[in-house]
Amino acid sequence: MKRVESVFDIIAEPNRRAILSLLVSSQQSVGEIERQLRMPQPAVSKHLRVLREAGFVESTVDAQRRLYRLKPEPLHEVDAWLAPFRRFWSAHVDALERHLDRMDQSTPTKRKTRKRRRGPNREPGKGETK
Amino acid sequence: MKRVESVFDIIAEPNRRAILSLLVSSQQSVGEIERQLRMPQPAVSKHLRVLREAGFVESTVDAQRRLYRLKPEPLHEVDAWLAPFRRFWSAHVDALERHLDRMDQSTPTKRKTRKRRRGPNREPGKGETK
DNA sequence: AGAGTATATTCTTGTCAAGGTATATAAAGG
DNA sequence: CCTTTATATACCTTGACAAGAATATACTCT
Numbered sequence: 077m078k079r080v081e082s083v084f085d086i087i088a089e090p091n092r093r094a095i096l097s098l099l100v101s102s103q104q105s106v107g108e109i110e111r112q113l114r115m116p117q118p119a120v121s122k123h124l125r126v127l128r129e130a131g132f133v134e135s136t137v138d139a140q141r142r143l144y145r146l147k148p149e150p151l152h153e154v155d156a157w158l159a160p161f162r163r164f165w166s167a168h169v170d171a172l173e174r175h176l177d178r179m180d181q182s183t184p185t186k187r188k189t190r191k192r193r194r195g196p197n198r199e200p201g202k203g204e205t206k
Numbered sequence: 207m208k209r210v211e212s213v214f215d216i217i218a219e220p221n222r223r224a225i226l227s228l229l230v231s232s233q234q235s236v237g238e239i240e241r242q243l244r245m246p247q248p249a250v251s252k253h254l255r256v257l258r259e260a261g262f263v264e265s266t267v268d269a270q271r272r273l274y275r276l277k278p279e280p281l282h283e284v285d286a287w288l289a290p291f292r293r294f295w296s297a298h299v300d301a302l303e304r305h306l307d308r309m310d311q312s313t314p315t316k317r318k319t320r321k322r323r324r325g326p327n328r329e330p331g332k333g334e335t336k
Numbered sequence: 337a338g339a340g341t342a343t344a345t346t347c348t349t350g351t352c353a354a355g356g357t358a359t360a361t362a363a364a365g366g
Numbered sequence: 367c368c369t370t371t372a373t374a375t376a377c378c379t380t381g382a383c384a385a386g387a388a389t390a391t392a393c394t395c396t
Contacts, residue, residue: 118375125374161276248385
């Protein structure tokens with residue numbers, strides 16, 4: 077019955093990220109989350125359930141309330157996945173920003189379209205210069 | 207027509223994460239990715255398109271090939287989102303590992319199931335010290 | 337030009353999860 | 367007990383999206 081969702085699936089949901097961000101400062105009850113995020117209570121409960129089952133949060137009972145707080149492990153996992161990339165960009169980010177199109181030395185077959193535009197542009201394959 | 211997906215949506219897909227991990231070592235052509243990940247070529251192209259439009263990768267043309275390489279910014283964004291949590295767990299992870307449910311020290315209201323805290327939480331001393 | 341190679345783009349289909357609404361459970365208090 | 371407060375769950379509908387197969391585009395070489 078349980079989908080084994082990866083931690084990445086869990087944090088893909090914006091409301092869940094919002095909940096996690098709320099909890100980073102301190103534990104909160106469902107009602108407090110509901111009010112601060114202005115989202116319907118069932119939605120909060122459902123997301124909290126997902127977060128709980130994935131180990132992102134845990135809860136303790138306080139009368140009718142449930143106090144939710146963060147658990148670090150799953151986010152640690154995300155952090156661990158990021159590690160190699162962190163190394164990558166700390167090594168390359170400056171070079172990238174200076175010359176993006178400098179690092180090709182693979183196998184220039186013939187003439188090549190050496191440069192690609194940088195910036196907020198998309199693929200040049202659409203309006204090809206042909 | 208364009209869904210503007212968050213970076214978290216993008217990396218929620220396992221194949222896309224695999225592609226990114228491949229590219230961290232060096233740029234690769236579509237065919238190389240296809241072979242290493244053993245996934246159908248259209249799938250690779252489609253995921254690459256998503257990654258490209260989200261700014262995770264960029265490509266240069268090499269004859270009929272396209273060489274894809276990483277761009278750091280979007281993953282940086284993920285990293286930035288993680289920052290507050292990193293502070294959180296580095297502060298609490300040891301305490302958590304010792305006793306998770308230890309942190310109550312307030313007025314017990316009446317009879318209770320076990321333990322609980324009352325009041326509008328917001329415990330001081332936590333949160334960001336910035 | 338045609339053949340071969342490399343990559344991109346349809347179109348369709350099935351799945352799955354988020355949102356909404358209503359209702360269920362549980363505890364507290366009069 | 368009945369009501370109020372707090373949270374959880376069930377049901378349903380809808381939309382997003384990944385996978386698959388087939389086809390299109392693009393470039394190279396003979």
